[in-house]
Amino acid sequence: MKLIKLGGVTLNQIPLHWEHNLKNILDAIAIGRSKKVSILCLPELCITGYGCEDAFYAPGVHATALKMLERIVPETENMVVSVGLPMMYQNHIFNTVCLIANKDILGFVAKQYLPGDGIHYEPRWFTPWPENNVSKIKIGEKTYPFGDIFFKLGDIKIGFEVCEDAWVSSRPGVKLHKYGIDIILNPSASHFAFDKLKVRKRFVLEGSRAFGCAYVYANMSGNEAGRAIYDAGTLIASVGELKAVGERLIFDDVRLTAAVIDIEDNRVKQAQSSVQFKFADLTDICVESSFSFPEILPEESENEDKPWEASSHIKEEEFTRAVSLGLFDYMRKSYSKGFVISLSGGADSAAIASICSMMIRFGIESIGLEKYKAKLGYFKEIQDCQTAEEIAARMITTAYQPTENSGSITRNAASGLAKAINATHLELDVNKIFKGYTNIISEKLGRQLSWETDDIALQNIQARVRAPSVWMLANINGALLLSTSNRSEAAVGYATMDGDTSGGLSPIAGIDKAFLRSWLRWLENEGIQGEIKIPALKAINEQQPTAELRPAESKQTDEDDLMPYDLLDAIEEAAIRDKKMPLESFQLLLNQFPQYNRLQLKDWVIRFYRLWCRNQWKRERYAPSFHLDDKNLDPKTWCRFPILSGGFDYEIKELEAYFSKLN
Template sequence: MGRKVTLATCSLNQWALDFEGNLQRILESIEIAKAHGAKYRLGPELEICGYGCADHFYESDTLLHSFQVLRKLLESPITQDIICDVGMPIMHHNVRYNCRVLFLNRKILLIRPKMLMANYGLYREIRWFSHWNQSRRVEEYFLPRMIQEVTGQDTVPFGDCVLSTKDTCIGTEMCAELWNPRSPHIQMGLDGVEIFTNASASHHELRKADQRVNLIKSATTKSGGIYLYANQRGCDGDRVYYDGCAMVAINGDIVAQGAQFSLSDVEVITATLDLEDVRSYRGEVCQPNMESEPKPCHRVKVDFSLSSGDDIYLPTHQPITWNFHTPEEEISLGPACWLWDYLRRSGQAGFLLPLSGGVDSSSTACIVYSMCVLICQAIQDGKSQVLEDVRRVVGEDTYCPQSPEELCGHMFTTCYMASENSSQDTCSRARELANQIGSTHMNINIDMAVKGILGIFSVVTGSWPKFRAYGGSPRENLALQNVQARVRMVLAYLFAQLGLWARGKPGGLLVLGSANVDESLTGYFTKYDCSSADINPIGGISKTDLKSFLLFCVEHFHLPALRGILAAPPTAELEPLTDGQVSQTDEADMGMTYSELSVIGRLRKISKCGPFSMFCKLIHTWKDVLSPTEVAQKVKHFFRMYSMNRHKMTTVTPSYHAESYSPDDNRFDLRPFLYNTRWTWQFRCIDKQIPVLRVPLLVTAAGGEDAASEVEPSKTEGTVSRLAANTLNQKVLQ
């Protein structure tokens, strides 16, 4: 009897509601799987309609069109002689479920609804679906007439069941079920299920891939078995990038690995494995527990074998070492792939970026350049779909890029928007970087526009505001900074809409934003300034990670201009220069460093800390550099800024989600935007702890002697307070 099975899993770049495109990609993946000898093909979660349909799941059209696609799949000769496992929404007894549909040779074998929903972080599955909470319960599902006409079946099994072929048993998990403490694979493995499948729509976050890999290795280490993982890839139509990583594991070892970041719409991973390896592993490790499993799985039998009788000479896949990307590589690849999907599906002709010569806008520019590098590499590798998309974007039917720099010149426009407060250094840094990446670069002076707007104000009011450096009030100083910032936004959109027209080319450009996640936390940007854009590839990335990314780009992309950008202090350049030099820096304005903000941001979101609990944690974390009084000042200052500027997150540019402490309030960070900014009760709780913490601390020396040390109030406490007051009266307000 045959023991070796060839199985296929895949990563597909599906798109919400793109039923035509989704169908073609599913068929292509099945065709590739069959060509590699696979008898079972697994696809991503909700692959027929796309995972990100959101409130479109409420619409009957979404259910109807999903069944229409399923009918096309059942009828296609491509799907014959292979078990196909596809994902779609299904309504059963007037309840909507997220389901897997397994079919073979125009017959539906079973429908397995999701049992454990993802309802945290970015996910709101319970909003649209119910979970199947009847363990081991199977009912009859009455098929729609359009499916009955193809299959000849009236009903099919629906519920918590597994598929029993002539040679093995296959059980299904779906995405979040793997991450749950009561993962279905545990009981299935104890009941003799040998092959586990997981159809997923799992998004990319920095430093997350190892969690996914370790969970799958652990699942098969504990109880043995083969594990197939399929995942969505690309931009499904929202802020997240689904990062593929299709894989196959057996008995705790990864034996096949798909790409995490790729421009390919379809990637199929196959592996040939020996079922006897599972049985031998379980015979030693799991047998006592398997004998006592009290609740057997409901088995749906099918007269089909995954193996053949003449496979003795068929080689099996051996364990491999997973190649993880560094965070810098992830920043280079993830947002770049996301930008490409957005660009080619938006119908626009490229990107426009206000390039200031600072770390943030330079990071965005480098991500676009990385996108061009990936595109050129994909074309060299023979990816015809990528070349077709490039030609459509640039509007030239015979165009073929010769280098990333040349492609950048076609698809990427950068502009330095100078004012009387801009320094020559930042202008030079922006121009030098643009030259090295090949973007079409412009220098635009905004002084005329700023003075025109102020002139209108002066005619109406009879007043002309002045900067603080020239004797103006804080309110005048703030307004003058903001008008510059907002003029830049207006000009960015003007040049994005008409820039190509002025050069005799068709199409418009998407405006890119470049505000990082830490600035969003504090609201350190002007509402409706050039941080307002169509999309923002770095809005979920910290300043600390962006600096590391630019260091990576210096070497990886050979961009020496970035060294000067990294060496310069971050500045908005909205206040007058002092002797031709920048006098305004971001960290001085914010009253804290970017590294401090990263720590605070993680405590606020990931650790769920309010002001008091954050203070209690930071007095230990920062005890070597800050006194309790200083920590209290930092915490209070942050929460004042955060709460006063939370309203800005209601209009923030859609950003690539890359950090688990992102403050994006669209779906990830559900908090109010109108606060009592005094936080009286919370701050009073902090203040009560300060006298206690000033009591002399006994420190035990290494030699066994006791030494007393007094924690003194910081000499910089007054400076922090002044910075706090100054910042709250400056551009963080608006």
């Protein structure tokens, strides 16, 4: 037997927050040493933070990253540690991993495959390193191997796949296997998305099986830079068997997952494979070190971190935990003292208020009350709180802001939910302000405004007069105002700019209304593990969604204004995610929604495409939102579309012509 203890660490970093990031890295090394870990893999670009954006171009960033590396190296006595940082080489920037063994830098591996789709933008800053190329880089007075290299420490070979490297068919592990690699380390910054864990497990397990080696995947954690949420979940596998799985969506800054691997057993299994051995001069590509790994005795080989399927949650729980973690990190990293929510009594604002409540509960469960408060040390007002309920009263402020068109149902629903989550709840009657604006404009125009002639203007001004008061509360509290628009309504512009879009963060702008409504019913009746639920949501769930901006006798509902939400989401998926033209979307819907007549379907499809084009300017102005899946509409990170366009006029005419022939 040849037993090696491997560790993967998840870190909650902050771009360019040097001391914070360094402390987390040094804490990780100290924890690894206390757990007798021999090889420790830290996440991608953990020294600088992954989301530095165009700051990666700054020479000062690279200089400081190297200074931080110098402070890390002396802390690695009798350990092997990998850390990620950007490196400038021959006037190009590379995403690299530095391998350190016993206070000695062995070399730098450069990432070969760079993600450039959707939320990923790495090719803007980094150059992909060409396969089979090896060079040297000088740092101070020393020169180090650089590029497509692997390492031999004693008789143990260590190679790398850096995040995206493992997601491609020509992954570096294929070549490393031919060199008889023993361990592959994968430092990653892989953002959360629904069901993504299944894909990660697949490439880790398949890589370890196909390459006959041990495999360590270490990911970032938390809301690092604003939009992406990293869900941690370290994975350690050995020749196709999962040895350890780290917890996901945690509130810790540092979390180690470790497992003991029998290298000799892996070599026997690798010898039984039919892979062709690669005969080559390894002088350049293999960096050798005399480092000797400490011996692990068989009685010390019991793994502490067992594979646990609790890392896989149903979608409703994943959504709750991911957005809760995103909110917590956004709040603390922006030094905001809680949240302000305009609580209308409808689904969207209720969802946000509920998640704020869950954020407090999950955080305390994850790291304990005292550590939770310590991570919010700047928030003096909560430091004497002894319960989650006390914290909620000081962290969550909700405001119901009625006009003459508001009703008792939404008022009672809002106050009932606020009471259930222990928020500080205010009622701010804005009808006088609404009337004041309409009277001013009526006087200047020389006519009375009416619902027959000024419907949209009268609706929008009601939404807008609610914004100043909640902004004022946010300013007074030093809190973060949360805007309440969802993705379905963002797609068609069914939101009032500077009204319900007002806020510094838009937590649910990446999720569709149909899912939100089903999630609210789930949280009312089932909840987390059947225990954590909010029965007060019943008053929300019994209503039909309505903007409540027209007189009560109009019986306004959102779906009457737009179209059924499940249909809207289906058109959005076809048109935006799958890039279908109006005619193609219509043809898909004919089969998908036989309950609607063809004329109605045609009109809804046309309405969607026209509203989509007309309202791109609104999506450009939305507050930052969380990335949760491949249906995101954020124009800055995922779904780019021109503000001015032809509006699909030609394509809509094709649909009209097809429909005429159909009938």
